[in-house]
Amino acid sequence: MSGNTETSVMDQILDRAIEQNPHSKELLKAFGPIIARQRQLVNSINLPKLDYSSIDKVKLRAGVSVIEQINLFAPDDPLTEIALSLTEAVKEALPKLAGELDRLSDLIQKDKLCLADYFATQPGDENKTMARWGNDLKISPSNMSFLLSLIERVLLERRAREATAALGEFAWEKGYCPVCGEFPSIALIEEDGGKRFLYCSSCGQEWRYTRVICPYCEKEAPKEMDYFYVENKTQESAFVCDQCKKYLVTLYRAGRLHVRDMDISAIALVHMDMIMQDKGYEPMTACPWNILK
Ligand SMILES: [Zn+2]
Ligand SMILES: [Zn+2]
Incomplete structure (x- = not known):
């Protein structure tokens, strides 16, 4: 698929999403171009x-994800190139961050901020x-964690594709991601x-x-698990668990x-x-758009 076709498919998806969810227009307009740049x-x-x-x-099969088995980051990953491309996209999408992003780009280009330090740290030492x-x-x-999460997604998405292609079929029975070990942000x-x-x-x-x-939390009790619906919307819901108090936004596809x-x-x-956070539930994973408090 050429870059242009991809961009126009993305534009159509964005336009439809905005039409169906006008309340999310600002967020979608901000994140759409960033996601498009990540895809590129x-x-x-x-x-x-x-x-x-x-x-x-x-x-x-025993639940040990790919990232726990091999390092998915390489010492010579082109972190600067990815970071500079993404800071440009974020600047266009979120102009109020422009000043800070220009400073970040400058520090990265001058090697004063070495991104590899972050990706080479032992898990748990990132902080x-x-x-x-x-x-x-x-x-x-x-701002830094936001940029790092965007860079990380580019690297992990490519490696998820490569790893799953190399693996072929495999069994996975966990609620966290088989590649990177994170919990899901949405279900279908x-x-x-x-x-x-x-x-x-x-x-x-x-x-x-x-x-x-x-x-x-792997609680198996169908009757205690509920799906929460918004009135008049049958395609959108949230799965809720009363044991761990987590929710998972869920879409139905016909x-x-x-x-x-x-x-x-x-x-x-x-x-x-x-709605779910108002009711006292927490997301299974933190994303830049779902940290509301
Ligand atoms: Zn993952
Ligand atoms: Zn649970």
Whole structure:
């Protein structure tokens, strides 16, 4: 698919999402072009090849995700190139961040801010790197985590594609992502057959998961699990679990009339996040648009 076709498909999806969810117009207009830029990068950027041959399907079946088995970041990943391209897209989408983003781009270009430090840290030590950047370079942690999450998504989405292509079919029975280990941001239930698919916003992976178990705490009690609906909207709901108090925005799909984009849908349905958080539930995973408090 050429870049232009991809852009126009994305534009159509965005226009339809705005038409159906006018309350999310501002968010969709801001995030749409950022997501489009991420897609371009995933499809076109040159990344060093990783070796996926040591991923063990037996471990996967036991719930050990790909990222726990091999390092999905390479020391020579083109972090600067990805970061500069994304800061440009974010500046266009969110002009009020322009000043801070220009400063970030400048620090990255002059090697004063070494992004590789973050991606090379041991899991759990990321906050130390962020704290050091905050102290030494006076960088706002929220803007920095936003940029890092955008960069991370580009790398992880490409590697999720490569890893799943290398693996072929594999069994996965967990509520967190088989590739990057994050919990889902949105689910899709096919009306025809009723299968539930969970979607990971950290890497773009989708996987099937039973409808009668909570993806977050694995509680199996169909009658205590409820779906919350907004009046007059039968296609949108939120799965709620009364044990762990988490919710998962869920879409119903009747047929395949329109191309769906799960990243766009997750943002378009932010009103569900507001309603569920008002009721005291928490999202299964934090995304830039669903941290409302
Ligand atoms: Zn993932
Ligand atoms: Zn639960």
